[in-house]
Amino acid sequence: xxxxxxxxxxxxxxxxxxxxxxxxxxxxxxxxxxxxxxxxxxxxxxxxxxxxxxxxxxxxxxxxxxxxxxxxxx
Amino acid sequence: xxxxxxxxxxxxxxxxxxxxxxxxxxxxxxxxxxxxxxxxxxxxxxxxxxxxxxxxxxxxxxxxxxxxxxxxxxxxxxxxxxxxxxxxxxxxxxxxxxxxxxxxxxxxxxxxxxxxxxxxxxxxxxxxxxxxxxxxxxxxxxxxxxxxxxxxxxxxxxxxxxxxxxxxxxxxxxxxxxxxxxxxxxxxxxxxxxxxxxxxxxxxxxxxxxxxxxxxxxxxxxxxxxxxxxxxxxxxxxxxxxxxxxxxxxxxxxxxxxxxxxxxxxxxxxxxxxxxxxxxxxxxxxxxxxxxxxxxxxxxxxxxxxxxxxxxxxxxxxxxxxxxxxxxxxxxxxxxxxxxxxxxxxxxxxxxxxxxxxxxxxxxxxxxxxxxxxxxxxxxxxxxxxxxxxxxxxxxxxxxxxxxxxxxxxxxxxxxxxxxxxxxxxxxxxxxxxxxxxxxxxxxxxxxxxxxxxxxxxxxxxxxxxxxxxxxxxxxxxxxxxxxxxxxxxxxxxxxxxxxxxxxxxxxxxxxxxxxxxxxxxx
Numbered sequence: 070x071x072x073x074x075x076x077x078x079x080x081x082x083x084x085x086x087x088x089x090x091x092x093x094x095x096x097x098x099x100x101x102x103x104x105x106x107x108x109x110x111x112x113x114x115x116x117x118x119x120x121x122x123x124x125x126x127x128x129x130x131x132x133x134x135x136x137x138x139x140x141x142x143x
Numbered sequence: 144x145x146x147x148x149x150x151x152x153x154x155x156x157x158x159x160x161x162x163x164x165x166x167x168x169x170x171x172x173x174x175x176x177x178x179x180x181x182x183x184x185x186x187x188x189x190x191x192x193x194x195x196x197x198x199x200x201x202x203x204x205x206x207x208x209x210x211x212x213x214x215x216x217x218x219x220x221x222x223x224x225x226x227x228x229x230x231x232x233x234x235x236x237x238x239x240x241x242x243x244x245x246x247x248x249x250x251x252x253x254x255x256x257x258x259x260x261x262x263x264x265x266x267x268x269x270x271x272x273x274x275x276x277x278x279x280x281x282x283x284x285x286x287x288x289x290x291x292x293x294x295x296x297x298x299x300x301x302x303x304x305x306x307x308x309x310x311x312x313x314x315x316x317x318x319x320x321x322x323x324x325x326x327x328x329x330x331x332x333x334x335x336x337x338x339x340x341x342x343x344x345x346x347x348x349x350x351x352x353x354x355x356x357x358x359x360x361x362x363x364x365x366x367x368x369x370x371x372x373x374x375x376x377x378x379x380x381x382x383x384x385x386x387x388x389x390x391x392x393x394x395x396x397x398x399x400x401x402x403x404x405x406x407x408x409x410x411x412x413x414x415x416x417x418x419x420x421x422x423x424x425x426x427x428x429x430x431x432x433x434x435x436x437x438x439x440x441x442x443x444x445x446x447x448x449x450x451x452x453x454x455x456x457x458x459x460x461x462x463x464x465x466x467x468x469x470x471x472x473x474x475x476x477x478x479x480x481x482x483x484x485x486x487x488x489x490x491x492x493x494x495x496x497x498x499x500x501x502x503x504x505x506x507x508x509x510x511x512x513x514x515x516x517x518x519x520x521x522x523x524x525x526x527x528x529x530x531x532x533x534x535x536x537x538x539x540x541x542x543x544x545x546x547x548x549x550x551x552x553x554x555x556x557x558x559x560x561x562x563x564x565x566x567x568x569x570x571x572x573x574x575x576x577x578x579x580x581x582x583x584x585x586x587x588x589x590x591x592x593x594x595x596x597x598x599x600x601x602x603x604x605x606x607x608x609x610x611x612x613x614x615x616x617x618x619x620x621x622x623x624x625x626x627x628x629x630x631x632x633x634x635x636x637x638x639x640x641x642x643x644x645x646x647x648x649x650x651x652x653x654x655x656x657x658x659x660x661x662x663x664x665x666x
Contacts, residue, residue, distance in 0.1 A: 102155045105285050109292065121284045 070115075070141070071134050077114060078130065081107045092129035107133075115141050147177035149209060151184045151202075152288040157297045167286070170205045179218040182206060182249075185288035186224055186242065196241040199224070203248040210252055210259070216545030218308070221249045221261050225268045228277045228288065258541045260308050267300045303463070313363075313442060313464040314416055314527075316355065317407055319425035320369035320376055320398075324352060324388065326450060329371055329379055340385035347450035352387035354457040359392050363465055364414065367396035368406045368423070403430055404437045415588070417529060417621065422464050501591065502661040504560040508592060509665045510599055513553035518543050520567045521553060524582060529621040531593065532582040533614070533628065546572070551579070556596045558587050569593070571600050578614040591659060594632055598656045599664050605651040612651065618643035 071089075079087050082098040093099045099107075108124050111117070111133070117140040119127075127133045145161055148154070151168040162181075165172065173180075184202045189195040206221070213219055223246045226239065253259045268276055271293070281287040289297070321328045325348045326338030338345035339352075359365050365388065369376060376398045380390045395413050397406035403425070411418050419440040425431050426446045435443045442464060447456045513521060522540040529535070538546070547553065556569035568584035569592070583593050604612065614629055626643070630636065633654050634647035658664060 101285070102153075105153075105281070105287075105291065106156065121280060124284060 070138065073114065074111070074130070074134055074137060077110045078107065078133075081110055087130075089130050092131075094128070111137055117141055145176070145178045146181055147174055147179075148181040148183055151187060153286045154183060154185075154289065156287075156291050156294045157289065158301070159298065168205075170209050173209060173212050175214065177217070179220070180209075180213055181220045181222070182209070183222040184224060186227060186229065188228060188282065188288075192235070192238055196237055199241045199245050203245050206248065206252065210256060213258075214545070215256065215258055216541040216548070217258060218539060218541055219256070219259050220305070220308075221252060221259060223249055223261060223263045223265060225265050225276075227268070227273050228279075228282070257544070262301070262304045267297060270296075313422050314420040315364040315366060315394075315410075315414065315422070316358065317366050317368045317410060317421055317423045317441075318355070319427070319430070320367060320371055322426040323424060323446065324348065324355075325383075325386075329375060334375075334379045334383050337379065337383065339383060344450035345385070347453045349385065349387065351453045351457060354461070356387050356392065358461070358465055359388075361465075364394045364416070365392055366410050366414070367393055367398055368403050368410065368425075369396075369398050370400055370403075371398050373398040403434060407434065407438060407441060415530075422460070424460075498661075501659075504661075506558065506560045506592065506661065507663050507665065508595060508599070509557045509559075510596065511555050511557075511666075513543070513547055513555065517555045517567055518547075521555060521570050521572075524567070524570055524584065525572075525580060528582040528584060529619070531584070531588060531625055532580075532619075532622050533578070533625055534580050534617045535619050535622060536580050538580075546574070550575075554596075554600050556583075556592075558592055569596055571597065573600075573612075576604075576609060576612045578612060581614070592662070593628070595658045595662045595664065597632060598658050599666070601649070601651060601654070602656045603666070605656065610651055612649050613637075614647045614649070616643075616645045616647070 075087060075089075078091065079085060082096065082103055084098055087096070091099070093104070104124075104127075108119055108127075112119060115137055117137065119136070119140065123136055123140075127136050145163070146158075147163045147165070148158065149165045149170060155162075155164060158181075163174070163177065168184075187195065187198055189198065202224075210219070224242050226242055229235065229238065249261050253261045276290055276293070277288065278290045278292070281291050285291075318324060321330075321337075326344045327336060329337055332338075338348060340346065340349050355365060367376070373396075377390050377396075380386055380388065380393075395410050397409055399406070403423075407418070407421065407423065411421060417440075418438055422442040422444065423431070423434050424444065424446060425434075431443050431446070434441055444456075444460060444463070447453055511517065519540055522538055522543050525536060525538040525543075543553070552573040554571045554573075555567045556571075557567050558565045558569075565584070565587055568587045570580070570582060571578060572580040581597065583596070601612065614634060616626060616629060618626060629645070629647045629649075632649075634649045636645055637648050638646040
């Protein structure tokens with residue numbers, strides 16, 4: 070799953086050099102539009118629906134993975 | 144394309160990369176570096192109907208302020224407003240009125256400005272239920288007034304509209320007969336046995352023919368490619384009382400038992416149009432597949448299995464291949480002209496030498512400079528002409544106007560002969576002493592008119608004391624026939640590049656600019 074998320078982030082942000090340390094604070098391409106596109110891609114890929122509160126805290130690769138894992142479990 | 148979009152909501156996801164967006168509801172910045180502009184204001188979310196109506200009225204005023212400031216030669220696309228997302232507390236009548244008032248102001252702007260085009264978003268939104276059009280979650284977190292999951296179909300629609308505006312449409316329909324123009328098989332059911340009216344399924348085919356007749360009136364060329372006996376099929380067209388399309392509506396036909404690929408190629412050759420401007424319609428999947436395989440440049444839409452699906456098919460056909468922003472008078476007469484050309488080809492055979500044939504044609508060439516009536520046609524020709532086009536530079540109407548404003552000279556040529564008037568079929572665009580564009584419709588080729596036109600324009604320049612002109616040939620996949628045109632007209636090659644591009648000059652003081660006496664040239 071984490072691999073898949075990394076691929077989605079690369080596609081959405083349009084950059085190749087992303088690793089597990091990526092976060093909204095350090096990644097220039099991760100702006101609000103990119104965040105929105107990321108949410109839509111994740112929802113479609115994993116068949117989940119993310120709530121606004123959840124979307125708000127998904128600010129790094131790590132928190133994205135945690136959230137998707139939690140939602141996909143249910 | 145570097146377009147700038149005025150907007151009031153989050154819509155970045157709905158437009159291709161490279162577009163630039165204004166601030167929300169912000170018209171203070173109007174960048175003049177943009178290639179064009181888009182105006183896309185969505186119904187704002189307000190509970191109080193009166194405030195909402197005022198806000199919408201404000202949008203019209205803002206639009207007018209922007210229109211006063213954008214350059215009149217740059218295209219500006221205005222998207223209409225739809226009635227969602229609405230949360231009507233009161234009757235909603237006032238809201239409906241102000242939305243339609245806003246949309247009317249858009250259409251009025253289109254009437255008042257040559258560079259303004261209205262795109263009616265309701266064409267797109269009407270395909271969806273209101274609840275699918277907005278996802279409130281994304282409204283609240285990102286101020287998106289349109290469901291982000293519709294971005295792909297929206298972009299397809301938007302691009303299709305843009306390409307209609309720039310006239311990149313198809314020219315010709317190639318139609319099968321049995322179970323396509325009518326129900327049943329002519330050879331088995333006979334002229335009066337084929338299904339074309341009365342009850343279903345005849346009614347459905349009748350409607351299909353009516354659609355095709357309208358397209359024909361609007362300048363789309365109709366042709367037939369059918370496995371049938373020619374005499375029998377033509378007889379059916381003219382003598383079945385319910386037939387809408389008559390023999391005279393078709394510019395060419397191949398009704399025989401040969402393969403359809405050969406036939407389509409022949410039709411393209413006869414009409415002098417490219418295969419990529421043709422749409423092939425046939426109910427038989429294996430014929431469609433054959434054409435798709437061998438002639439991939441021909442558009443081949445799926446044909447409905449059930450005749451009752453024909454109305455939807457018609458709509459898609461028109462929308463996808465033939466919808467166009469404005470139809471010029473030339474378009475409407477084009478079918479006439481293609482028919483007259485066929486007549487000309489026939490009479491050509493009775494003359495032994497070309498010169499006496501040309502003399503017999505009684506050719507009149509009219510040359511005029513650019514004016515408000517021919518600018519649309521000039522733009523259209525630069526967009527559509529592929530074969531006799533020395534540089535293949537594409538210009539929109541606003542490009543033409545801005546170049547005229549820069550001092551370019553443009554000449555249009557119309558040709559008539561004893562078979563008919565071809566309308567404006569050629570133009571020369573001069574940027575100072577450089578021939579920027581020289582193009583001619585293929586309908587009038589093969590009569591020496593091209594050099595008569597060029598020589599007349601050049602004579603005009605020489606008479607004004609201009610000593611020499613320069614010109615260029617830029618090769619494309621389609622214009623090989625003019626590779627030597629300037630050479631044959633006496634131009635000197637001054638540079639030849641590896642890609643085949645050639646730069647020329649011509650000394651007007653020594654050039655032979657005599658026009659053959661059998662052309663009567665009116666300036």
